[in-house]
Amino acid sequence: MPARRTTSASAVLLATALVVSACSAGAAPAVEGAAAPAEAAGFPLTIEHAFGSTTLQGRPERVATVNWANHEVPLALGVVPVGMAAANFGDDDGDGLLPWVEERLAELDAETPVLFDETDGIDFEAVSDTDPDVILAAYSGLTQEDYDTLSEIAPVVAYPEAAWSTPWREVIEVNARGMGMAEEGEELVASIEGEIADAVARYPQLEGRSTMFLTHVDPADLSEVSFYTTHDTRTAFFEDLGLATPASVAEASAANDQFSGTISAEQVDTFADVDIVVTYGDEELVATLEGDPLLSQMPAVAAGAVVSLPGTSPLGTAANPTPLAISWVLDDYLALLAQAADASS
Template identity: 45%
Template structure:
């Protein structure tokens, strides 16, 4: 997804490329929505996050979500939210994704069902009024870019599970742990994390050429004023590549230092310094990929020069990695890993 949009979303807490899907109504395993199974732990529970602590007195039955990932995790744990954001970038005609649709159908809450969540748009920011209308018991935002103002306003509606440290920086495992605790499904969350990691490991093992390869995950767009941006280890895209045995390039690690930012702007005049085996980027079309290859500055990126540019123009695939979740990752692996392997083979051949 385009970094300039992500940056604007973070700055305004508006999340222009949000995963918005679904709002009020019954959900989950009861007529009142939300929780599909009994609690595996005692309530109340206290969850620490960037804005302090949130106490949840009893197991939530009505769950609302904001931003990306949170709805996926809730669904993966068997809890259908009463309200969740529409997927407005990388989504389908349902305002959803293939992995989300499959899980909703499995839980008896597919499109048109009485249990289907309502959808609200986050194109202009958090949908406070529509979230309030769902009458939630808890609002999940473990992966989000909530500001203090957003958090305070949402907290007047229901207890809010905000991100632990960095906006848009929560890895899917931590999101799953936090949401599992909030929903009284801690043990199920642990099992979900373990099974998802096992799936990733099993699939990645089929591509041994990826092990140890250095990478840079960034955005390349010759037509933009900020033609080059690179994602830091704080972002979920590099986190995913690291999880399958690849290594972030030293040039990015050194430039990041102690920064908590999820990306770094990079001068196109210094593009030749972005040394790695593979460079991964989202592009709006194959035309843009060719423009990168032909650009006199971006074409000097070492991985680009040796044909190891992995340029993805599938918005849904990009979304599945950048907003990684226990539902999206298994869906993405059979497509994304072969693309990376092709880049690795090009690097080996150079």
């Protein structure tokens, strides 16, 4: 497991932009010097999204978020949500917070917000109890019914195009707009981009290496190969890291707008252009891939150029890039990818 570290991108913003008071479940965060809700701050504001549009009459003071990672945007910008989804994946200590979120709350000297249990879907009653002015969900799997129900509680900022497919930059930009903090959101994106560029420069062997992400690998049944398409944020993140999208994955992704796809293992030669494979699993899974008569024919598998991420750990979770996780995992992830790139040479 990687050592915990301070998220430098958000720390820069904290030092240069906002001073925030701690927020309890019943009180909105107070932002010192924040503009009052007014037309001068760009309101009323209309945000287009997959379910139509949402109009905000004034700058929200009580921000709630649902689904994965949306709470990281207000936190990175110095605003503590009144409520947010509890982590149900990669939570190494069972407190409902991923380590980079826990660290950010500590930086803000803030108490843990109300945590919504989304094990069985969105807890609409719990969301309503936090009395939000806006509900952020730019990266989410909202259905029309979810959106309609949440909209009865407060204005909802939904994903722009497709469920679970909003790139990390757009997650920041859309959610920041929904808070009346578009400029701050752009500054956060630029800060993270700079951090990524500096880190990637230390690993020149990654440049242009074609990389795919295998998913839902069942060691007991390797008759099919499932993978994240170019619509998924994990795959899109490869390009930020200097890696390339294999033509085979791009072609398979063009057939639909789903975030994952599946082919028969008998067609595994489709992925002959893949230099590096990333997947969730352990060394035992890698050994299983290498011992399979079909999957072992993939050049990346044959070369040992496989990055196996422990799916239930923070490191595995952070392969899906989110505003605070990127800084936390960047060095560790790049080091693993570089090892695989060296193996594929």
